[in-house]
Amino acid sequence: MSYELNEKVKDLVPYAVDQKRGAIYMNANESFLPVHPSIKKEIISLTRKVSFNRYPDTLALKCCQAFAAFYGIDPALVTAGAGSDELISILLGCFFSKGEKLLVTEPDFSMYAFYADMAELEKVCYQKTEDYRIEPEVLVELARKEGCRGLIFSNPCNPTSRGLRKGQIRMLLKALPDMLVILDEAYMDFWNQSLLGEIGEYDNLIILRTASKAMGGAGIRLGFAVGQQKLTKALQAAKSPYNVSSITQAAGTAIFKHPDILKDATMEILAGRGFLTGALTRMEAEWKDSPYAFHMIPEPKTNFVIIRFLAQKKNAQVYGYLKKKKILVRLFPDFLRVTVGSAEENQRFLSVLAALQEGADAK
Numbered sequence: 560m561s562y563e564l565n566e567k568v569k570d571l572v573p574y575a576v577d578q579k580r581g582a583i584y585m586n587a588n589e590s591f592l593p594v595h596p597s598i599k600k601e602i603i604s605l606t607r608k609v610s611f612n613r614y615p616d617t618l619a620l621k622c623c624q625a626f627a628a629f630y631g632i633d634p635a636l637v638t639a640g641a642g643s644d645e646l647i648s649i650l651l652g653c654f655f656s657k658g659e660k661l662l663v664t665e666p667d668f669s670m671y672a673f674y675a676d677m678a679e680l681e682k683v684c685y686q687k688t689e690d691y692r693i694e695p696e697v698l699v700e701l702a703r704k705e706g707c708r709g710l711i712f713s714n715p716c717n718p719t720s721r722g723l724r725k726g727q728i729r730m731l732l733k734a735l736p737d738m739l740v741i742l743d744e745a746y747m748d749f750w751n752q753s754l755l756g757e758i759g760e761y762d763n764l765i766i767l768r769t770a771s772k773a774m775g776g777a778g779i780r781l782g783f784a785v786g787q788q789k790l791t792k793a794l795q796a797a798k799s800p801y802n803v804s805s806i807t808q809a810a811g812t813a814i815f816k817h818p819d820i821l822k823d824a825t826m827e828i829l830a831g832r833g834f835l836t837g838a839l840t841r842m843e844a845e846w847k848d849s850p851y852a853f854h855m856i857p858e859p860k861t862n863f864v865i866i867r868f869l870a871q872k873k874n875a876q877v878y879g880y881l882k883k884k885k886i887l888v889r890l891f892p893d894f895l896r897v898t899v900g901s902a903e904e905n906q907r908f909l910s911v912l913a914a915l916q917e918g919a920d921a922k
């Protein structure tokens with residue numbers, strides 16, 4: 560006899576992401592902006608004061624306070640995690656019991672299904688419409704019919720960049736009072752439909768936020784869950800005690816203390832998105848009868864755009880060509896997801912795409 564891996568892990572492979580030295584990264588929805596020098600200086604100064612021989616603050620208090628002050632919410636309702644990814648894992652692993660039904664939407668962030676499987680939950684899948692919209696009434700009906708215990712989704716959505724407006728989310732929360740709704744607002748700094756300010760009104764709501772996207776802190780691994788006292792207490796009790804390192808806490812505290820810098824950075828990313836969508840809209844019209852005809856999902860709500868080549872195999876071909884030219888984008892079965900880059904990076908992406916369509920080989 561020898562040790563056998565269980566069913567859950569025996570066929571797993573590590574998360575794969577393209578990382579290539581010297582490449583242009585438009586594949587992971589990070590901020591293209593390096594951390595601002597004044598923030599960096601403060602991170603270094605706070606890190607100097609860290610007692611490295613001691614465990615970190617279990618509740619990451621200073622960091623949660625800076626986060627709460629930035630968004631104007633009560634710090635007592637905030638829990639920090641090693642990325643919101645960790646918080647998703649804890650929530651799905653601890654707030655539900657094996658076999659309970661979790662409602663997920665498709666397409667959506669792939670980690671929800673992954674952690675639901677790890678927690679041995681039964682996934683009930685709501686298929687979005689052809690153009691990737693959620694119809695809230697249909698979602699509610701499905702949740703009731705199936706007797707779901709929870710719902711998790713990203714708003715605005717990764718990977719579709721579409722979103723539900725506040726009114727629609729309120730409707731969902733009121734229609735499903737006995738279900739836990741985990742609302743992942745990882746990209747809400749790029750849109751204005753956050754429910755953070757209304758957390759006091761819903762005892763079945765947990766909102767997730769992250770330092771990884773608009774805040775430009777993907778490398779420090781810091782995320783937050785916001786919910787009413789009962790939920791927050793349970794989450795703080797369920798998490799591992801020292802989940803956020805002292806260095807991350809110091810960095811997070813420094814980052815959220817600079818609202819003006821963060822808002823400017825967000826505006827700069829949005830300006831880049833405007834440039835990219837403007838150019839892609841023109842290309843979409845010009846190429847509509849070519850083998851490279853594509854559709855861009857209009858009015859993106861995030862720091863990335865979705866383009867879908869109409870000839871299905873073209874998605875993979877374009878992805879491969881861009882990669883050869885050291886431009887990394889994310890390939891999905893039906894489309895490409897392109898993260899907004901710097902002005903030069905966006906321009907380079909567009910030129911390489913144009914060269915491919917013209918049958919020329921970009922330099």
Ligand SMILES: *Cc1c(COP(=O)(O)O)cnc(C)c1O
Nearest residue numbers: 642643644668717745769771782
């Ligand atoms: C990027 C992303 C996150 C953030 O993950 P972190 O672990 O905080 O880096 C969470 N949810 C969605 C939908 C994302 O796209």
